[in-house]
Amino acid sequence: MSVNGLQEGTIEMAQERKRYKAVIANHTYTIIGNESKHHMDMVTKLVNEQLTEIKKMSPQTSDEDAAILLAVNALSDQLKKQEQVLRLEKEEAEYKKQAVRLVELENRVKRIEAIEQEARQVLKENGDDREIHNHVEAQQILNENRKRQIQQKANS
Numbered sequence: 001m002s003v004n005g006l007q008e009g010t011i012e013m014a015q016e017r018k019r020y021k022a023v024i025a026n027h028t029y030t031i032i033g034n035e036s037k038h039h040m041d042m043v044t045k046l047v048n049e050q051l052t053e054i055k056k057m058s059p060q061t062s063d064e065d066a067a068i069l070l071a072v073n074a075l076s077d078q079l080k081k082q083e084q085v086l087r088l089e090k091e092e093a094e095y096k097k098q099a100v101r102l103v104e105l106e107n108r109v110k111r112i113e114a115i116e117q118e119a120r121q122v123l124k125e126n127g128d129d130r131e132i133h134n135h136v137e138a139q140q141i142l143n144e145n146r147k148r149q150i151q152q153k154a155n156s
Contacts, residue, residue, distance in 0.1 A: 025051050025063055115139055 020031045022044045031040065047070065054066040061069070112135040119138035122145045123130060132138045 014135060022047075024048060025067075112138075117144065 016032060017032050018037075020035075020037065020040045022029045022031050022040065024047050025045060033040070036041075041156065050070050050073070051063075051066050053063060053067050115135055116132055116138040119132055119141040122141055123132070128144075131140065
């Protein structure tokens with residue numbers, strides 16, 4: 001069920017709509033929206049600056065044509081920004097995947113280091129002074145040690 005455009009169960013408050021008087025190209029417009037006065041002042045200033053720039057570049061352009069050119073430019077800029085946002089969101093998602101992968105690799109390295117440390121300890125306890133060259137060798141040492149422990153328990 002919908003009440004005032006909000007679905008039942010939503011807690012969000014509808015923003016209060018504001019009326020704003022804008023003077024654009026010597027015409028007064030009443031704009032209704034949710035933006036602050038400061039924001040609308042900036043928009044109005046930019047619109048007037050850009051309209052003036054268009055008229056300077058092409059003095060014969062009518063106000064209506066200048067407004068259409070301004071709208072086309074604004075939508076073109078908006079589209080470029082939306083494409084940039086999508087590209088950045090895609091990059092962010094890729095960076096997040098890479099970060100997860102990095103954490104996984106760091107955890108693997110820590111596990112390998114722990115295995116190698118445990119294998120060194122086993123060698124030390126057994127009076128063996130050989131050097132461990134890689135994690136596979138370390139795992140083999142641990143496996144041999146566990147196999148000996150199991151055999152000793154079985155023979156006891």
